[in-house]
Amino acid sequence: MEQPTVATLGELRTTGWESEPVKSEIRRNVVAKLQSGEPLFPEVLGYEDTVFPQLQNALLAGHDIVFLGERGQAKTRIVRSLVGLLDEWMPIITGSEINDDPYHPVSAHARNLVAEMGEDTPIDWVHRDARFGEKLATPDTSVADLIGEVDPIKVAEGRYLSDELTLHYGLVPRTNRGIFAMNELPDLAERIQVGLLNVLEERDVQIRGYKLRLPLDVLLVASANPEDYTNRGRLITPLKDRFGSQVRTHYPLDVETEQAIILQEARPFSAPGMEVEVPEFMVDIIATISQLARQSPHISQRSGVSVRLSVSNYEVMVANAARRALGHGETDVVPRICDLEALPASTAGKVEIETLEEGREPQILDHLIRSAILTVFRETVSSDGLVRVLKSVDDNGPIDIGEDLPVATYSELADDMFPLADAAAGFIPEGSSEAMLASAMEFVLEGLHLAKRLNKDAVGGRAQYRIRT
Numbered sequence: 001m002e003q004p005t006v007a008t009l010g011e012l013r014t015t016g017w018e019s020e021p022v023k024s025e026i027r028r029n030v031v032a033k034l035q036s037g038e039p040l041f042p043e044v045l046g047y048e049d050t051v052f053p054q055l056q057n058a059l060l061a062g063h064d065i066v067f068l069g070e071r072g073q074a075k076t077r078i079v080r081s082l083v084g085l086l087d088e089w090m091p092i093i094t095g096s097e098i099n100d101d102p103y104h105p106v107s108a109h110a111r112n113l114v115a116e117m118g119e120d121t122p123i124d125w126v127h128r129d130a131r132f133g134e135k136l137a138t139p140d141t142s143v144a145d146l147i148g149e150v151d152p153i154k155v156a157e158g159r160y161l162s163d164e165l166t167l168h169y170g171l172v173p174r175t176n177r178g179i180f181a182m183n184e185l186p187d188l189a190e191r192i193q194v195g196l197l198n199v200l201e202e203r204d205v206q207i208r209g210y211k212l213r214l215p216l217d218v219l220l221v222a223s224a225n226p227e228d229y230t231n232r233g234r235l236i237t238p239l240k241d242r243f244g245s246q247v248r249t250h251y252p253l254d255v256e257t258e259q260a261i262i263l264q265e266a267r268p269f270s271a272p273g274m275e276v277e278v279p280e281f282m283v284d285i286i287a288t289i290s291q292l293a294r295q296s297p298h299i300s301q302r303s304g305v306s307v308r309l310s311v312s313n314y315e316v317m318v319a320n321a322a323r324r325a326l327g328h329g330e331t332d333v334v335p336r337i338c339d340l341e342a343l344p345a346s347t348a349g350k351v352e353i354e355t356l357e358e359g360r361e362p363q364i365l366d367h368l369i370r371s372a373i374l375t376v377f378r379e380t381v382s383s384d385g386l387v388r389v390l391k392s393v394d395d396n397g398p399i400d401i402g403e404d405l406p407v408a409t410y411s412e413l414a415d416d417m418f419p420l421a422d423a424a425a426g427f428i429p430e431g432s433s434e435a436m437l438a439s440a441m442e443f444v445l446e447g448l449h450l451a452k453r454l455n456k457d458a459v460g461g462r463a464q465y466r467i468r469t
Contacts, residue, residue, distance in 0.1 A: 010119030023062040026085045041081045046257040054247045063244025064220040072306025073249040075223040079181045086128035094122035098176040131178030137188035143195045146170045147205045181221045186228035186235045200242035258287035268318035276333040288372035298364045300352035312346040328406040334435035337446045338403040377447030388419035394467040403461035410438030
């Protein structure tokens with residue numbers, strides 16, 4: 001929709017446009033989307049039956065909302081997506097710092113302009129993207145940042161301190177008739193939290209003792225960690241009481257959702273002339289690592305295991321495969337099991353290990369990766385033909401594989417060991433590339449090792465699989 005061309009207050013009246021509170025505007029658009037079956041937040045996955053019904057209720061009820069959840073649960077993305085529920089364009093009085101409603105101006109500038117020009121008062125149009133304000137609750141956040149302060153420059157220009165035009169409005173007033181988000185609300189100092197009480201209840205602000213009532217029309221949204229919000233007493237009770245709804249978020253409940261998020265969010269390696277193809281079972285392994293980490297007693301669940309872990313692991317895995325392909329002059333980039341050796345670099349900083357023994361972190365991370373591989377192997381690879389693979393290994397002797405080996409080496413192995421190639425071809429798309437087949441073959445060998453059907457000797461980036469004796 002193009003920006004409307006209406007330029008004056010009189011013209012605006014002739015169009016029949018009516019002003020309404022921002023919460024009513026959002027409710028109207030939510031109703032329209034629900035009636036049409038259109039998703040409210042198409043880019044946020046896994047909340048369709050849990051979080052979104054609570055959020056829809058809150059929006060329909062016209063509530064200010066606080067989102068509670070650990071890191072990496074899409075709280076900020078949901079908050080920013082609320083902008084899509086506003087009308088695309090909104091009229092304001094030209095020059096207004098606080099998006100004054102042309103029919104109900106509240107700032108001194110807007111009131112004076114309407115009094116002077118009447119129906120010829122100029123009108124500007126603001127896009128919905130500009131009706132969103134956001135602040136991270138940092139220790140240096142002040143009341144002036146959020147609400148406002150006297151502007152010494154305006155005083156120096158000759159205005160009296162008692163003149164409302166000397167005010168510099170803070171973030172909340174500047175988001176009037178829009179959505180204001182406060183991230184990590186409990187980290188806001190208590191004396192600053194008090195400044196939000198009037199915004200949430202009386203819907204106005206008071207600045208520096210001025211006899212000024214500035215009625216605001218704002219949807220206030222906040223995010224917080226559940227532990228900070230409920231247990232530590234870092235949020236004053238009156239402020240907590242003023243939020244209408246509290247919505248709990250969560251991590252993906254199943255591997256399929258985690259996979260979908262990975263494929264949506266990851267920005268893996270790409271280069272001209274090179275084709276990246278990630279086997280489904282490798283994506284499944286990356287997702288399963290995160291799922292298992294959220295159940296591990298060795299990893300702090302209070303800190304959480306963010307979906308960012310899955311995304312970073314996926315990107316590093318692909319990058320390691322690309323590095324190998326570049327070294328061998330190959331154009332097909334297909335991750336293999338050996339590429340999972342690169343994951344500790346992207347995992348260690350995103351999980352907190354709970355152990356009394358020093359140096360246990362690598363073993364815990366390795367155990368997670370091995371458990372994920374075995375889980376996916378049992379779900380993916382048919383047991384039919386595995387006996388033939390074991391017999392082939394027994395007949396042909398040990399199999400050497402490694403991170404530094406080109407795809408051609410695996411192609412020769414496939415020619416020599418038909419049962420292994422057949423087992424690998426059984427769970428990848430028909431007509432797959434040699435690089436894809438190489439990845440599947442390595443997956444079968446590692447799965448048989450973790451299932452205690454093959455022995456494995458690993459040194460550096462090389463490994464040898466042999467029959468158990």
